Amino acid sequence: MKKSSFVQAAMLTAGVALSGAAFANTAVVNSNITEAEVLKAQQMWGNAVVQISKDFESGGLDKAKKTAQAALDAAYAYDMGPVLFKPTLAALPQNIRSTEEGALAYFVGGNKQFPNDSGFALKGWRNVESKNAVIHLNGNTALTMGNVSFTDKNGKVTTVDKTWGYVKDSAGNVKIVLHHSSLPYTN
Amino acid sequence: MKKSSFVQAAMLTAGVALSGAAFANTAVVNSNITEAEVLKAQQMWGNAVVQISKDFESGGLDKAKKTAQAALDAAYAYDMGPVLFKPTLAALPQNIRSTEEGALAYFVGGNKQFPNDSGFALKGWRNVESKNAVIHLNGNTALTMGNVSFTDKNGKVTTVDKTWGYVKDSAGNVKIVLHHSSLPYTN
Amino acid sequence: MKKSSFVQAAMLTAGVALSGAAFANTAVVNSNITEAEVLKAQQMWGNAVVQISKDFESGGLDKAKKTAQAALDAAYAYDMGPVLFKPTLAALPQNIRSTEEGALAYFVGGNKQFPNDSGFALKGWRNVESKNAVIHLNGNTALTMGNVSFTDKNGKVTTVDKTWGYVKDSAGNVKIVLHHSSLPYTN
Amino acid sequence: MKKSSFVQAAMLTAGVALSGAAFANTAVVNSNITEAEVLKAQQMWGNAVVQISKDFESGGLDKAKKTAQAALDAAYAYDMGPVLFKPTLAALPQNIRSTEEGALAYFVGGNKQFPNDSGFALKGWRNVESKNAVIHLNGNTALTMGNVSFTDKNGKVTTVDKTWGYVKDSAGNVKIVLHHSSLPYTN
Numbered sequence: 001m002k003k004s005s006f007v008q009a010a011m012l013t014a015g016v017a018l019s020g021a022a023f024a025n026t027a028v029v030n031s032n033i034t035e036a037e038v039l040k041a042q043q044m045w046g047n048a049v050v051q052i053s054k055d056f057e058s059g060g061l062d063k064a065k066k067t068a069q070a071a072l073d074a075a076y077a078y079d080m081g082p083v084l085f086k087p088t089l090a091a092l093p094q095n096i097r098s099t100e101e102g103a104l105a106y107f108v109g110g111n112k113q114f115p116n117d118s119g120f121a122l123k124g125w126r127n128v129e130s131k132n133a134v135i136h137l138n139g140n141t142a143l144t145m146g147n148v149s150f151t152d153k154n155g156k157v158t159t160v161d162k163t164w165g166y167v168k169d170s171a172g173n174v175k176i177v178l179h180h181s182s183l184p185y186t187n
Numbered sequence: 188m189k190k191s192s193f194v195q196a197a198m199l200t201a202g203v204a205l206s207g208a209a210f211a212n213t214a215v216v217n218s219n220i221t222e223a224e225v226l227k228a229q230q231m232w233g234n235a236v237v238q239i240s241k242d243f244e245s246g247g248l249d250k251a252k253k254t255a256q257a258a259l260d261a262a263y264a265y266d267m268g269p270v271l272f273k274p275t276l277a278a279l280p281q282n283i284r285s286t287e288e289g290a291l292a293y294f295v296g297g298n299k300q301f302p303n304d305s306g307f308a309l310k311g312w313r314n315v316e317s318k319n320a321v322i323h324l325n326g327n328t329a330l331t332m333g334n335v336s337f338t339d340k341n342g343k344v345t346t347v348d349k350t351w352g353y354v355k356d357s358a359g360n361v362k363i364v365l366h367h368s369s370l371p372y373t374n
Numbered sequence: 375m376k377k378s379s380f381v382q383a384a385m386l387t388a389g390v391a392l393s394g395a396a397f398a399n400t401a402v403v404n405s406n407i408t409e410a411e412v413l414k415a416q417q418m419w420g421n422a423v424v425q426i427s428k429d430f431e432s433g434g435l436d437k438a439k440k441t442a443q444a445a446l447d448a449a450y451a452y453d454m455g456p457v458l459f460k461p462t463l464a465a466l467p468q469n470i471r472s473t474e475e476g477a478l479a480y481f482v483g484g485n486k487q488f489p490n491d492s493g494f495a496l497k498g499w500r501n502v503e504s505k506n507a508v509i510h511l512n513g514n515t516a517l518t519m520g521n522v523s524f525t526d527k528n529g530k531v532t533t534v535d536k537t538w539g540y541v542k543d544s545a546g547n548v549k550i551v552l553h554h555s556s557l558p559y560t561n
Numbered sequence: 562m563k564k565s566s567f568v569q570a571a572m573l574t575a576g577v578a579l580s581g582a583a584f585a586n587t588a589v590v591n592s593n594i595t596e597a598e599v600l601k602a603q604q605m606w607g608n609a610v611v612q613i614s615k616d617f618e619s620g621g622l623d624k625a626k627k628t629a630q631a632a633l634d635a636a637y638a639y640d641m642g643p644v645l646f647k648p649t650l651a652a653l654p655q656n657i658r659s660t661e662e663g664a665l666a667y668f669v670g671g672n673k674q675f676p677n678d679s680g681f682a683l684k685g686w687r688n689v690e691s692k693n694a695v696i697h698l699n700g701n702t703a704l705t706m707g708n709v710s711f712t713d714k715n716g717k718v719t720t721v722d723k724t725w726g727y728v729k730d731s732a733g734n735v736k737i738v739l740h741h742s743s744l745p746y747t748n
Contacts, residue, residue: 026707027472029455030698032593080544082321082401084332086348092371095348096320096332098401116374133283134269136364137591139513139700141325143352143365145271145283146587161273161282163350163367165330170454170543177323178330180350182369184279187303213520214643214659217511219406267731269588285588324404326513326700333400356731357641456695458706460722466745469722470694470706490748507657508643510738515699517726517739519645519657535647535656537724537741539704551697552704554724556743558653561677 031140033168038135038142041166041174045075046128049150052107052121061110061122068107068121072100077167077175088160088181089120127151130162140168141177148181159184218327220355225322225329228353228361232262233315236337239294239308248297248309255294255308259287264354264362271365275347276307314338317349327355328364335368346371405514407542412509412516415540415548419449420502423524426481426495435484435496442481442495446474451541451549462534462555463494501525504536514542515551522555533558592701594729599696599703602727602735606636607689610711613668613682622671622683629668629682633661638728638736649721649742650681688712691723701729702738709742720745 048071056064076083082098087106090097094114097103105111109119132146148162165178235258243251263270269285274293277284281301284290292298296306319333335349352365422445430438450457456472461480464471468488471477479485483493506520522536539552609632617625637644643659648667651658655675658664666672670680693707709723726739 026693026696027456028596028696028698030596031454032698032700035589035591080405081403084321084323084330084350086332086350086369089372091373092334092346095334095371098321132587134271134285134588134590136271137589137593138328138354139326139593141328143271145273145365145367147279147282159279161367161369163271163273163365165352165365167325170545178332178350178352180332180348180367180369182273182348182367183372184282185276185370186278213506214508215409215511216508216642217409218641219511219513222402222404267592268590319400321401321403324402324406326406358731458695458697458704458724460706460724460743463746465747466708466720469708469745472695508645508659510645512702512728513700515702517645519647519739519741521653521656533653535741535743537645537647537739539726539739541699552706552724552726554706554722554741554743556647556722556741557746558656559650559744560652 031168033137033140033142033166033174035135035137035142037168037174038137038144038166039130041075041176042130042132042144042164045071045176046130046148048075049107049121049128050125053123053125056108056119056122057124061108064119064122065104065108065110068104072103072107074173075176076100076103076179077169077177078103080167080169080175080177083176084165084178084180085176086180086182087120088183091116124153125150126153142166143178147184218355220324220327220329220353220361222322222324222329224355224361225324225331225353226317228262228363229317229319229331229351232258232363233317233335235262236294236308236315237312240310240312240340243295243306243309244311248295251306251309252291252295252297255291259290259294261360262363263287263290263366264356264364265290267354267356267362267364270363271352271367272363273367273369274307275368275370278303311340312337313340329353330365334371405542407511407514407516407540407548409509409511409516411542411548412511412518412540413504415449415550416504416506416518416522416538419445419550420504420522422449423481423495423502424499427497427499430482430493430496431498435482438493438496439478439482439484442478446477446481448547449550450474450477450553451543451551452477454541454543454549454551457550458539458552458554459550460554460556461494462557465490498527499524500527516540517552521558592729594698594701594703594727594735596696596698596703598729598735599698599705599727600691602636602737603691603693603705603725606632606737607691607709609636610668610682610689611686614684614686614714617669617680617683618685622669625680625683626665626669626671629665633664633668635734636737637661637664637740638730638738639664641728641730641736641738644737645726645739645741646737647741647743648681649744650679652677685714686711687714703727704739708745 055067078100085097105114107121109117136143149159163180265287272284292301294308296304323330336346350367429441452474459471479488479491481495483491510517523533537554639661646658666675668682670678697704710720724741
């Protein structure tokens with residue numbers, strides 16, 4: 001059976017000679033998610049938002065939509081089932097986007113089923129920065145809470161309260177299973 | 188060694204005769220959290236908010252504070268470390284309450300370290316109802332996302348977007364490790 | 375993104391209308407392994423051993439080897455990395471078969487790298503029965519300990535002490551990650 | 562609420578200032594078991610076996626039994642429910658010791674309910690060494706497979722095939738939930 005690159009890497013790390021003979025070394029297989037993997041996933045999410053903005057400017061909605069679809073496929077666990085996703089600017093009764101279609105509508109708009117979506121990722125973003133207050137690592141899952149700051153092409157910064165839940169699947173892909181984002185409360 | 192009531196219940200359920208002799212039945216030990224346990228935890232959280240309101244009215248801040256402290260001890264996993272808690276009405280830079288002191292301040296106010304806290308649970312609540320859009324059950328952890336509606340003594344209803352993460356500890360207690368609450372976005 | 379049959383089943387069970395609109399029902403996604411899945415995996419393992427025996431009798435080593443290879447691919451988690459497998463009749467220093475090649479040699483023999491393997495699954499088995507003393511269910515993993523009885527074509531029964539560890543992967547496949555089998559101790 | 566030493570250590574490691582104010586650092590809470598914790602648990606198990614032997618020689622069965630009881634309490638998860646334990650020298654039908662009473666009988670004998678137990682830990686052990694072929698780390702659980710060698714006071718070495726399953730409980734204690742030990746197969 002073919003081994004995934006994930007497994008091959010694990011084997012190399014463990015330095016295991018995969019023979020059936022007496023063992024000189026211990027093969028350690030660690031399926032837990034790491035802080036580094038979580039931080040990388042956050043950075044990739046931010047990069048995707050910036051890329052969608054730039055693709056929208058250079059290639060219009062079609063280009064932006066393709067980029068967004070690929071980013072959602074890679075970053076969110078919609079292939080595993082309904083995702084817990086409450087985007088920043090989604091109002092009741094469409095506040096929760098458990099399907100990929102709903103998530104795509106939120107990021108790029110243009111879907112009559114979600115008439116209030118204007119496309120969050122189309123708003124000229126140039127930089128996205130995540131700052132975590134707390135990270136919980138628990139097996140192949142992680143939870144983070146903190147703030148994310150978005151800078152647009154005019155230098156205006158928007159900061160949101162952000163909670164993410166991640167799972168590392170059997171193939172080693174880190175996916176978002178939970179995403180709650182909200183504008184900070186102001187008195 | 189003394190067994191916890193949690194374990195005793197598990198053994199009864201499994202119908203296991205705990206002898207060392209040949210086994211007639213299979214002892215099944217299931218350490219996963221259930222949907223029923225999650226729903227019960229949500230209900231207990233809501234009941235606690237209502238109780239704090241009533242105790243405030245009948246016994247003042249001292250009584251409310253005692254009730255709140257006991258409720259936090261029982262419901263949140265601050266005994267396991269920093270909790271991911273972003274309350275509805277907590278503004279930057281005190282938006283995240285990773286300590287129990289910060290959580291207590293949010294619910295009942297009266298803490299100079301958190302000068303903007305007026306005490307969310309003191310606002311005359313009479314009923315709290317949770318409605319979940321999606322629940323993920325994963326081992327001894329669960330994630331929920333949905334809306335929670337608070338009804339006050341005048342019948343006014345406030346609905347918030349709510350995400351909870353739970354863990355069932357070794358003793359069988361279900362505790363909140365993550366709580367992100369926010370007012371729904373409005374255009 | 376295409377959804378696996380595993381996920382589709384989960385959605386049907388939850389009765390979730392996968393729209394982005396207000397939620398009438400709660401979608402419950404449960405990634406835990408169940409006792410029924412564990413028992414089914416044990417039965418499939420037993421069936422495979424019997425099938426290999428029958429295929430060896432009807433089609434020789436080649437046929438048996440093909441059946442064994444397919445059974446190992448389906449039943450063991452060698453695609454995820456080294457498996458903890460100590461077969462009943464494997465002597466030191468080749469007692470532990472962390473690779474699929476070693477496992478295949480154990481079941482059907484004919485591999486010069488494992489000269490002491492005569493092929494456990496070729497020994498005319500007609501029935502395999504598992505009896506569990508204890509089962510632990512913990513998230514997407516399970517552990518079982520008990521006895522397994524093999525009946526050959528002459529009606530002779532061999533009983534072994536058997537420990538299995540299972541994991542349910544992201545696609546919903548239940549795989550063996552641990553298998554320790556030994557002849558019962560006799561004074 | 563009082564924090565366990567486990568949690569305090571986690572907080573120190575994370576360098577987290579537990580205030581409710583804006584976060585300068587990220588608090589990382591990692592509840593996963595580590596390879597080092599597993600190796601330490603194996604070493605403590607071996608040390609306990611040696612200690613029981615020495616206490617038996619210096620203080621008789623009573624002293625050995627006290628040491629064994631304390632070692633079992635500390636090392637095995639009988640407080641969480643039935644343990645999957647198949648000791649090396651336990652014959653059918655008492656091959657599996659899911660209760661602490663059965664485990665104690667195995668290690669020190671002297672229990673009429675387990676008439677074939679002569680007390681494995683009383684056999685003059687002086688050194689115990691574990692060698693792992695494969696270790697799986699998965700959240701707060703670990704699985705190991707390898708060989709353990711026992712050296713007695715005459716220098717005679719006995720090697721067994723050994724599988725262990727561990728869980729780290731909410732308080733940070735690493736406990737054995739699975740233990741399958743067997744004499745190596747010989748042709």
